Amino acid sequence: MSDARLSSAPLRVLGGFGQAVNAACRYLAPRDAGELAEALARASREGMAVALRGSGRSYGDAALGDLVVDTSGLRDLSFDPATGVATAGPGVTIEQLWREALPHGYWPAVVPGTMAPTLAGCLAANVHGKNAFRAGPTGEHVESFDLLTASGETLRCSPTERPEIFHAAIGGFGALGAFTRVQIRLKKIESGLLRVEPIRGRSLAELFDRFEERLPAADYLVGWIDATASGASLGRGQLHQGNYLSAGEDPEGPASTLRVERQGLPGTIFGVPKGILWRFLRPFMWPPGMRLLNLAKYLAGYLQPAGKSYLQSHVAFAFLLDYVPDWRRAYGRAGFIQFQPFVPKETARETFRELLSLCQREGMPPFLAVLKRHRPDPFLLTHGLDGWSLAMDFPAADRERLWALCHRMSERVLDAGGRFYFAKDAVLRPLDVERAFGRERLGRFFELKRRLDPGGLFQTSLWRRVAPPPPL
Template identity: 70%
Template sequence: MSGLPSSLANAPLRVVDGFGMAVRAACRCLAPRDAGELAELLARATREGMSVAFRGSGRSYGDPAINASGLVIDTTGMNRILSWDPTTGVVDVEPGVTIEGLWRRTLPDGFWPAVVPGTMAPTLAGCAAMNVHGKNNFKVGPTGDHVLEFDLAAPDGRTYTCSRDQNEDVFHAAIGGFGALGAFTRLRLRLKHVESGLLEVEAIRNRTLEEAFDIFEQRLPAADYLVGWIDGTASGRSLGRGVIHQANYLTADRDPEGPAKTLRIARQDLPSTILGFPRSLVWHFMAPFMTAPGLWWLNTAKYFASYLSRPGRKYLQSHAAFAFLLDYVPNWRLAYGRAGFIQYQPFVPHGAARRVFREILERCRARGTPPYLVVLKRHRPDPFLLTHGLDGWSLAMDFPARQREQLWALCHELTEIVVAAGGKFYFAKDAVLRPTDVERAFGRDRLDRFFAVKRRLDPQGLIRSDLMRRVLPA
């Protein structure tokens, strides 16, 4: 940021969207280069009474990093790794360091981020603010469980150093607090020691939804990562069919290439072509399939392709190749067209998940709106105030947003089912929840405790993203 404008109202305008492109707004955007500039921006915004939201890589699917008519503070320029201890695996980073930036620095020393989502693009501040989880949530919890300490610049002009022992209420509210309390200016995380740059992966076909749950239950104790792809277009007896992938860390002695080679960055690079086409062009070929018949064909082909591999066959894959499926096809979101898409991801307690997810998939079919991509995961509870984590399961579903009213109505129907079952939602993915949904899902008590912290750190209510306006207008 080279010099502030005379008034924040004159900051450069940008049309900022959610990753799903279904929500967007014109916002004023400024990008501080360090914590000092960020604090100065917060002070200016306070003086001028301009609302603020924070934005990292913009990978949240909905509106937490959008602030219509207000100021969006882009933290991607604050992207230095402040310290790295390869003996303990503890790293101090600025908020704009991405997952990619982190693992590229630490993997050669034998450390991998303990939690990664399906893309390496998000910033670590974004991961902490949304309390992002990965395919190993059932085993290691979300990002917040691996944050040791952070500094949070709040609108009250103070910077709070928070950990499990210091300002612990802020610690547990800011992680998963979608940036509503302040901006992370430093994060200290502990990374996972890995002996090899490879994972041992096995694909297991499930013919029904019940079978998917059964396989998960059977595999969970021994798996490091477990994720299920579900054919969202299948129905009847095939409802919920799909392919589950289990991955386990490889010990050094079982690494056929040797850790010295597999821990190198070059060994982790994703392929530059897919079926002979440059990766960057592949989304153009996907676009014609983004219709109900096209997706039926793709899902069916993907499911039956699993018959080509021998049951029980295990293969080796790099950490990046297994973890970052969403990065294989750059700009894949554009294949959905200008209307974009949303992801709806309910989290449902263990005892109700089988029934609820069956009902959800059946309801989608009944409404003529099958999800284009469905992913099943197992989760565990965590101690953060507005967490989506619970002892249960999640079903992430991508829907094109072409018929917006119909889609929103369907999501509200599904929300009723989820909330009635004691379920929760994930703010990194949400674009459709209403205030009453959030109150019922998270409970008034938790919201009151969250707002008590917010009133202390942000007495003027300066931080107001479009997500906050939509789901927490109070």
């Protein structure tokens, strides 16, 4: 690092994954833990606020700020096949982790829809996967972590050692410190394949019914919704249930399917090289085009015989967002946002029906909608609750109207007792956050923030947008 002041550090224009929120940030990419500590110390001395960043997969402004410190270069990884526990630097990605562990018969217990995120990012956002109803979020599989705080002190935290910080820093979006080491427990698997069954639902109610029927026996369960369908077909879609294979069930044998090479994603989709596929999506990125694509996807479900399952690799099942490289570029210059409300099970059906109807009435149906089931977990600012989430992708071209729509939806979600997930957020306001998490929970988090970071070293654009002005 040069001796120049950090306010003159190189500029980099960075965005959220949705590319609808961008910022010109000062940027540092430390190469090791020593440089990371030095960067934080200098930022503290020079009064610059730090936003930690990994792979930049949070959709909004969670990894943007004045001085972005990119920890994705800290990628030391060791995996102990005897215990199934990995010890990793903050920049180790989900991809690096599964590639290391799979040949030993282990798979990350929780993975999001892309293998690009770093472990520090996964912990900061406390990401969930298609098995959230069973495995909970990532944080539940963390044995311990080291947290480098604003004072330069490194705190070892686990569910039993500094449990208060453990349960706040996970899901704390980098507001309390920087993860410098993560110990995470992986899941033992008997095969590199999953048994996957598609299940159709001709309406939102039917989709919910099928989902609930399948939950007890499913290891993974996720619903795709055609958010452009209306009337009696509102909320129609398709579920995919995934189940681990038991010992002896793998027809190819685990020695074959647990190989990394067996886990590849397809090189072409519908005969088109996937590297250029996003260009073919571009003409469809408007409501009528999306109606057509969603309809085609829904009807394609009829080509699969009901009740028939197939075997699919973990990678092909889990990482749908990685199928089409650069697909987000299809949204064009304005990018897109994701709005993902989490609603208690008692009110979810009605709330999601209203949200989908509202989007359609406003002429802004989500281009993609995904339904998942969740359960409560012990983390302080968790999005997890005993209920459901509906992730909706919206093009951000008409920004003013979209934000207004999201604010109307937020009101509806909050009235239903719902919550939000900061990794998928670009629109929430301080009052929304206060209502979603409650004064008591937020107060506890802010108390920890005051204790660990009294000078406000760690401040992302997200933090500045949603944190209520102190004192709470």
